[in-house]
Amino acid sequence: MDSRFDIRPYRKSDEEGIVRLLKLVFNGWPHLDIPCTALDHWRWKYESDHVRSPYVSVAVADGEIVGCHHSIPFRVKIGDSVQLCTSSFDYAVHPDFRKMGISTKMGIDLSLNWRRRDGVYLDYHITGNPILIKSFSKSKPRFPYKIINLVWIGDLEKQLRAMPVENPWKVRLGFKTLKLVNKIRKTFTPSHNGDRDIEIVEIDEFDVRIDGFWAEISEFYNFIVARNRDFLNWRYCDPRGGEFIVKEAVDDGAVLGYVVVYINSFRRDYPIGYIVDLLSLPDRSDIAEALVIEALSYFADNGVNVVNFQVVEGHPNQRILENNGFLDSRIEINMFYNPINADEALMELDRSSPDRVHISWGDHDVLPVTIPKYS
Numbered sequence: 001m002d003s004r005f006d007i008r009p010y011r012k013s014d015e016e017g018i019v020r021l022l023k024l025v026f027n028g029w030p031h032l033d034i035p036c037t038a039l040d041h042w043r044w045k046y047e048s049d050h051v052r053s054p055y056v057s058v059a060v061a062d063g064e065i066v067g068c069h070h071s072i073p074f075r076v077k078i079g080d081s082v083q084l085c086t087s088s089f090d091y092a093v094h095p096d097f098r099k100m101g102i103s104t105k106m107g108i109d110l111s112l113n114w115r116r117r118d119g120v121y122l123d124y125h126i127t128g129n130p131i132l133i134k135s136f137s138k139s140k141p142r143f144p145y146k147i148i149n150l151v152w153i154g155d156l157e158k159q160l161r162a163m164p165v166e167n168p169w170k171v172r173l174g175f176k177t178l179k180l181v182n183k184i185r186k187t188f189t190p191s192h193n194g195d196r197d198i199e200i201v202e203i204d205e206f207d208v209r210i211d212g213f214w215a216e217i218s219e220f221y222n223f224i225v226a227r228n229r230d231f232l233n234w235r236y237c238d239p240r241g242g243e244f245i246v247k248e249a250v251d252d253g254a255v256l257g258y259v260v261v262y263i264n265s266f267r268r269d270y271p272i273g274y275i276v277d278l279l280s281l282p283d284r285s286d287i288a289e290a291l292v293i294e295a296l297s298y299f300a301d302n303g304v305n306v307v308n309f310q311v312v313e314g315h316p317n318q319r320i321l322e323n324n325g326f327l328d329s330r331i332e333i334n335m336f337y338n339p340i341n342a343d344e345a346l347m348e349l350d351r352s353s354p355d356r357v358h359i360s361w362g363d364h365d366v367l368p369v370t371i372p373k374y375s
Contacts, residue, residue: 005066005097007105010056015042017065018058025092032367033265036240042238045365050230055086057110059093059102066094071115071123075226077218078349082226083121089365102277115340124337133334140336144314145351145357147333150326151297152307162270180215197288198256202247205237213255220282222352225363227279235362236260236277244276247294250288256281259291261298264367273299273307277362278317282355288320296324310361314354315353
């Protein structure tokens with residue numbers, strides 16, 4: 001133990017101190033316009049029945065929380081089997097206690113040892129922190145597929161006024177060029193017309209039919225967070241996590257796919273739209289397109305000027321969204337992972353192809369309210 005601070009597992013009653021630290025470090029955590037307090041959001045995230053046993057460590061100095069490290073266990077289908085994995089969220093150290101080794105002690109001395117003890121296959125996480133990106137690039141493998149953020153912009157000038165950038169003329173030129181490329185591409189792309197009508201309905205929660213959909217769709221993927229009923233209802237249907245809108249595509253009572261959309265109005269002057277998750281039967285591209293069109297209609301009805309969608313580059317959904325006006329935002333998505341009990345983790349992932357890898361904003365806990373350049 002360092003004489004200046006103590007690293008230990010989270011204890012009940014630490015949560016208020018943790019939330020104070022997160023608000024300080026991240027300037028208003030969790031940056032979501034949620035219908036509850038930040039403390040209630042934390043409890044949803046780390047104390048819900050679905051989460052069960054999160055890995056939370058803290059650093060304490062003079063009775064105050066000065067550091068915290070959170071990981072949530074998830075079931076992830078990797079290759080042919082479903083594995084216990086973790087994703088690291090909400091990693092923070094008080095500015096007055098940085099460069100003292102707190103991050104390492106919380107993340108390795110406790111959290112990593114817990115994961116090894118419990119047989120966690122691998123830990124994965126996304127970060128935009130330049131310091132962590134530099135550190136992780138030296139010590140951890142990057143996810144072996146490029147993750148991109150596609151963006152739809154209604155009025156580019158409105159976007160540039162809301163989020164000024166250097167050399168806006170370059171953005172205007174790049175935007176027009178990419179739109180032209182997509183227009184030409186769409187001309188030579190066959191329309192995704194299904195042979196049956198697709199009914200799209202808004203739901204308040206996923207019912208037992210989604211487990212049948214998951215069982216069917218999981219066979220097509222080599223990397224995907226297990227999207228059973230418990231996970232989806234925890235992630236998208238509890239307002240403490242965000243007031244998501246969920247729409248299902250159904251036919252004769254069977255679920256064919258779903259889309260999750262969200263408007264983050266934390267920045268009141270310029271709300272940001274997200275297609276948080278999009279999943280449909282791979283052999284029915286018309287379903288994915290119908291869900292994308294439904295999502296864009298929702299955003300248009302609510303006056304949203306910019307919409308984001310995260311996907312592995314080369315996944316069929318990329319082309320579908322590009323055909324509906326989305327462009328590559330050129331945002332670099334930095335995803336790293338640590339193969340804890342998985343010597344062949346890299347081999348399992350490398351054996352796949354982009355169409356068999358599902359990554360979405362819903363797999364993470366970050367929905368940014370400031371967007372980098374679109375050029």
